[in-house]
Amino acid sequence: MFLSSKRGLLLLLTVLMLIISCGGDSQDNTVVLAVGGAPSEIDFWEKTASECEEKTGIRLQLIRQPTDTDQRRQNLVTSLRARKSTPDIFLMDVAWIAQFAASEWLEPLEPYMKKHNLPVESFFEPVVRQADTYNDKLIALPVYVDGGLLYYRKDLLQKYGYSGPPATWDELVSCALKITEEERKKNRNFTGFVWQGAQYEGLVCNFLEFAGSNNGGLVLSESQPVFDTEQNRIAVKFMRDLIHTHKLSPSNTYTNMKEEEVRLVFQNGNALFERNWPYAWKLHQASDSPVKNKTGISLLPHFEGGKPAAALGGWHIGLSRFSKNKEKAFTCIGYILSSEVQTKFVTSLGWNSGRVDIYDNVEVQKTIPHAEILKSVFGHAVARPLVPHYSYMSSVLQRYLNAVMAGRMELDKAFTECESELGKIVSQYSNQ
Amino acid sequence: MKNMSKKQRNISSDSLWIAGFLFPGIAFLVIFILIPVFGTLFTSLVSDITFMKRQWAGLDNYIRLFNDSAFRQSLGFTILFILVSVPLETVAGMGLALLMHVKSPFRGVIRAIILIPWAIPAAVTGRIWEVIYNVNYGLANYLVSMAGFGPVNWLGTASGAFIAIVLADLWKTMPFVAIIILAGLSSIPETLYQQARIDGASFVRRFFSITLPLLRPVIVVALLFRTIDALRIFDLIYILTSGGPGGSTTSLSLLGYKYFIGGDYGYGSTLSVVIFLCAFLLSLVVIRLGRFSREVS
Secondary structure, three states, X not given: OOOOOHHHHHHHHHHHHHHHOOOOOOOOOEEEEEEOOOHHHHHHHHHHHHHHHHHHOOEEEEEEOOOXXXXXXXXXXXXXXXXXXXXXXXXXXXXXXXXXXXXXXXXXXXXXXXXXXXXXXXXXXXXXXXXXXXXXXXXXXXXXXXXXXXXXXXXXHHHOOOOOOOOEHHHHHHHHHHHHHHHHHHOOXXXXXXXXXXXXXXXXXXXXXXHHOOOXXXXXXXXXXXXXXXXXXXXXXXXXXXXXXXXXXXXXXXXXXXXXXXXXXXXXXXXXXXXXXXXXXXXXXXXXXOOOOOEEEEOOXXXXXXXXXXXXXXXXXXXXXXXXXXXXXXXXXXXXXXXXXXXXXXXXXXXXXXXXXXXXXXXXXXXXXXXXXXXXXXXXXXXXXXXXXXXXXXXXXXXXXXXXXXXXXXXXXXXXXXXXXXXXXXXXXXXX | OHHHHHHXXXXXXXXXXXXXXXXXXXXXXXXXXXXXXXXXXXHOOEEOEOOOOOEEOOOHHHHHHHOOHHHHHHHHHHHHHHHHHHHHHHHHHHHHHHHHHOOOOOHHHHHHHHHHHHHOOHHHHHHHHHHHOOOOOOHHHHHHHHOOOOOOOOOOOHHHHHHHHHHHHHHHHHHHHHHHHHHHHHOOOHHHHHHHHHOOOOHHHXXXXXXXXXXXXXXXXXXXXXXXXXXXOOHHHHHHOOOOOOOOOOOXXXXXXXXXXXXXXXXXXXXXXXXXXXXXXXXXXXXXXXXHHXXXX
């Protein structure tokens, strides 16, 4: 009677529409992996996923995330906070691991590693210790590791009679001043040194390197941050001087210089030195790159009396505590971290594996002739503080450092105010 | 008598039907609007940080807000942005609407061209303007260099970045205002203008005595939409400046977003509630202005 009328049918349809949109499905043999990145990276993951299914019999399904790091994080935070069972495994930037671990979203991995015969010694010890261990528990493993490097124009250094890249910042300045003065006559856009100075996480990494190479940095002493030190002041003043006094770094350093912007300036032949992550190497060496075979790689310079420092970056894989398929999910992690797949990471994407043994592989050494330098870079790695509220500390640091770079704030004022704001954040977010 | 009762029965069965059809709509409003709004309000009263114990916080988050220099900076920026961008967009939109309203053989083409910026997603608009403002190869500096000046770092100073964002937003949203005002223009009877012409009224006089007063309700609607949109501005800034230099262009939404992804849902919600309250108050003010105009006309 009710359904016989047209109106009744219409009403039923309307209500059904509401219900249909809710609901989902779960399959026992499927593990869901969330990854993002450049299109070439996603393609690589697609290939890895189908190979994983062949080898292990487990279907590895991808959730494609955006390229932007913040959006990838937001994407995961939303799922994990809702205690969703998928994604089972996901990649995390080193900067978020502490937040995820402290939120109890990550499954401790040691028991699974024992069962699957994946010794922790396969990975770089400083990386695992500084980035993957939270409250004495291993909660993530490196898929690839990053560290800041100095790229330089081999051809230009040679042309002007330099035998190698600068070891100290003073040497970098005098060398760059001399060469840019000459080169600018031919190329108005030529600049000395490009690095990441926009208001974002990359600026903090750059700061940690400048400061770390002057025995400074961001230390947590009795959980209070120590930021306002003489070493740090010298480092930050130097960063500002690169832009405003020496005019070796372009004025858009503090507005839009992120990794890709920096890479493109160097790659188009418009810079002598570049601070970037290892990924830039393969792109600089691409067949259509103007700086192909003209690029050298070295450790970043340091201040007088300091050592080179490289900010530890990279992506680490974690297993969700809410996964309903943890055993199989770890099998997939094991597959992704196997020497076989990790070698492919290096040879096809130019990423640096977190596995130590990969670097002895001949194929790898052919792809990255600077394998030895990389090993040493990871040995000098300075990690960002492994605290769950790191991102708030970082956004304060970004704000003040960027204001100094832009010449909007005096060094003194920035250091005093920044340290007090960092202190406020720490007391706000530490459990009493 | 018999007819009456039949009619009554029809009414009651009709209202059942009406309730049935309204139910999905109301359910939608409750589930997707009312519950989230009250949920956010509740979360703002809780210390809800993913990596800490969840506990009742009362007004702690709001007190923290008052002592937060980043919040004050964001609030100042957002208010200034509304005050500068909304009037500019309304005036420019009005101009475009008048242009679109002119009867000419190119009317269709003109309308299509004017609408293009509105059809482009804000994220893409951000990328386009990022290229325009680029120090090394941007169009803006190309124009400046033709006039004989050195390269300008448009996004490098607080005021420069502010102007850059206002211009990009103006370009994107003028067409929206223009469409709304155009709808208003089309509804003004042509006879009014004919009468005015007979009385010898000039174009300017006709605009201020006929067009503007009759457009008032429509302008109020445009103002309302634009004010609320400007209050929530996020995407354009996220791409163009990420809130820099030195945090000077961090809008309230961008600030709230940073807290959400860092895991502090309580404080992020508090910022959302503040944005909601601002939008609510601004809407009341604008609607009130709308009523006033109706009484006058």
